[in-house]
Amino acid sequence: MLLAIETSCDETSVAVVHDGTVSANIVTSQVHLHAEYGGVVPELASREHLRNLLPVARAALAHVNIQPDQICAVAATRGPGLPAALRIGFTSAQAFAFALNLPIYGVHHHEAHLYSPWIAGSPLRAQFEDFEPNISLIVSGGHTMLVQVESEQSYQVLGATLDDAAGECFDKTAKILGLPYPGGPLVDRLAAEGNPNAFEFPRPLLHDNNDDFSFSGLKTSVRYFLQKRPGLADDPQALRDLCASAQAAIVEVLAVKAVRAAHRLGVRCVTASGGVTCNSGLRRELELGCARGGLRLRLADRAVCTDNAAMIGIRAERQLRAGVASTPFDVEVMPGWPLG
Numbered sequence: 001m002l003l004a005i006e007t008s009c010d011e012t013s014v015a016v017v018h019d020g021t022v023s024a025n026i027v028t029s030q031v032h033l034h035a036e037y038g039g040v041v042p043e044l045a046s047r048e049h050l051r052n053l054l055p056v057a058r059a060a061l062a063h064v065n066i067q068p069d070q071i072c073a074v075a076a077t078r079g080p081g082l083p084a085a086l087r088i089g090f091t092s093a094q095a096f097a098f099a100l101n102l103p104i105y106g107v108h109h110h111e112a113h114l115y116s117p118w119i120a121g122s123p124l125r126a127q128f129e130d131f132e133p134n135i136s137l138i139v140s141g142g143h144t145m146l147v148q149v150e151s152e153q154s155y156q157v158l159g160a161t162l163d164d165a166a167g168e169c170f171d172k173t174a175k176i177l178g179l180p181y182p183g184g185p186l187v188d189r190l191a192a193e194g195n196p197n198a199f200e201f202p203r204p205l206l207h208d209n210n211d212d213f214s215f216s217g218l219k220t221s222v223r224y225f226l227q228k229r230p231g232l233a234d235d236p237q238a239l240r241d242l243c244a245s246a247q248a249a250i251v252e253v254l255a256v257k258a259v260r261a262a263h264r265l266g267v268r269c270v271t272a273s274g275g276v277t278c279n280s281g282l283r284r285e286l287e288l289g290c291a292r293g294g295l296r297l298r299l300a301d302r303a304v305c306t307d308n309a310a311m312i313g314i315r316a317e318r319q320l321r322a323g324v325a326s327t328p329f330d331v332e333v334m335p336g337w338p339l340g
Contacts, residue, residue, distance in 0.1 A: 001066060002073045002320070003096070004313030005053070007089030008081030008109050009142070010034060010045045011306065012052040014060040016071075017313035022124035024063035025303070025310040028052045031182060038181045039171070046084040053092055060309075071102060075316030078106030078327070079337035080143075086333040094329055103326035105316035110339045112311040113138050114147060114155065116300040117271040119314055124303060126314050128152065132269050134298070135262040139254060139282070140274035141167030141184070145339065146211045146261055149271075152318060157340050158261055159211025166250055167276045169215035173222050173246050177233050187243045188279050194237075194244030199225065201249040211261050213253065222246055247281045255285040259293050273300035275307070 001023075006013040010030040016023045030048045034040050061068065076093035079086055090106060097104040114136050118127050136147045136155075144167075145160040164172070167184055174183020179190075201221050204214040222242070232238050254276075262270050270290050276282060277300055290297040304311045320326075 001071050002075060002313050002317050003057070003060070003071045004074075004107075004309040004316060005057070005076040005089045005093045006109075006307055006309040006312050007049045007053065007085050008077045008079075009085060009307055010040045010048070011308070012049050012056050012089075013307065013309035014053070014057045015309035015313045016060050016064050016066070017310070017317050018064075020126040020314070020317065022119070022310040022313065024060040025124065025308055026056050026060045026063065027308055028056050035181045038175060040082075042082045042084060045082060046088060049085055049088040053088065068096070069100065071100065073097075073103050073105065073316065073320055073326075075105040075107050075312050077109045077112075077312055078331070079334035080109055081335060083333065083335040086335060090333050098329060103320070104329065105319055106327040106331065107312045107315050108337060108339065109307075109312075110138055110143065110145075112315040113140070113273040113300075114149060114339075115152070115315055115318070116273045116304045116311040117298040119304050119311060120301050124301065124310055126318065128318065132296075133267055134269035134271045135258055135265065135267050137254060137258045137270070137272040137286075138274045139166045139272065139276040141165060141171065141276070143274070144213050144215075144254070146258060147339070148261070148265060148267065153322060155340065159213065159257075161213040161215065163214050163216040164219060166213070166215055166254060167274075169219050169250055170247075170276065170279075172219045176219070176223050176226065177239060177242060184276065184279065187247055188281060190240045191244040191247040191281055194240030194242070196244040196248035198241035199245040201225070201246055203249050203253050206253050206256060211257060213257070215250065218246070218249055247279070251279065251282040251285040254282060255289040258286065259289040259295065262295055263293060269296040269298060271298045271300070273305060275305055277305045278302050
């Protein structure tokens with residue numbers, strides 16, 4: 001039994017992992033608290049983690065009907081993320097592990113996302129017996145990157161966003177369109193009833209010979225487009241078409257770059273994870289791109305796309321099984337911890 005904690009941003013999550021199976025995965029979101037500010041307020045997030053962590057941990061243990069002394073290891077997100085938010089979860093995990101004389105694993109949040117496409121089923125279970133080398137797209141509100149994964153313990157970053165992450169572009173575009181926070185899911189829902197070819201928006205770096213991303217220009221393009229057409233977003237169908245057109249531009253860049261990298265490097269599998277992977281347009285575009293290119297596609301289950309402790313626990317358990325040394329008790333969180 002391994003207890004895992006995730007508090008890198010605004011979700012408080014605790015999971016129990018047992019022999020590769022996620023026995024419990026409790027997530028408490030703070031979206032309703034941050035909505036009035038149009039984004040995550042770090043101080044508010046930290047206070048909510050302090051309020052929620054113990055009840056969430058108790059709920060996770062109660063869900064599988066175990067006592068704390070039945071836990072054999074502890075894991076927590078060590079970085080990257082909001083400094084104070086990370087510290088609450090990681091320090092709590094250190095205290096828990098120290099009190100019960102257990103090993104602790106400080107997990108890299110992006111590494112957990114990197115391997116989350118191999119967590120599937122009901123209940124969620126690690127399926128690394130199906131693992132194969134892949135090109136992995138990690139796409140969320142704070143990060144967008146392409147990674148070549150050669151094995152469970154070996155990977156290298158191919159490219160990343162040069163400015164805004166894809167999820168940030170979704171949320172900022174939504175704000176420009178007058179949609180409430182968090183805007184990304186609303187854009188996706190409205191886009192389903194819109195015409196993705198109604199308006200033409202740029203596809204930044206789509207044809208550049210690199211694996212990097214840039215989305216700040218796309219967001220600015222939407223702003224200038226609306227400035228020249230005041231009142232357009234007030235029309236319900238035009239708003240749907242705007243959402244569909246902006247979403248089409250974002251997901252085309254993500255999918256094309258992922259598929260192109262796989263072909264260039266001779267990799268036959270593409271994976272995707274992170275909160276934006278919940279976007280139906282992106283999932284569809286990746287499915288079409290991989291089908292056309294003869295590639296296998298593995299998408300993270302929606303339950304482990306957004307921030308959650310299940311992927312932290314599975315990653316830590318795999319490290320434990322591989323003989324990776326546990327994390328010393330005297331280390332600090334790493335808010336800017338780079339992948340690799």
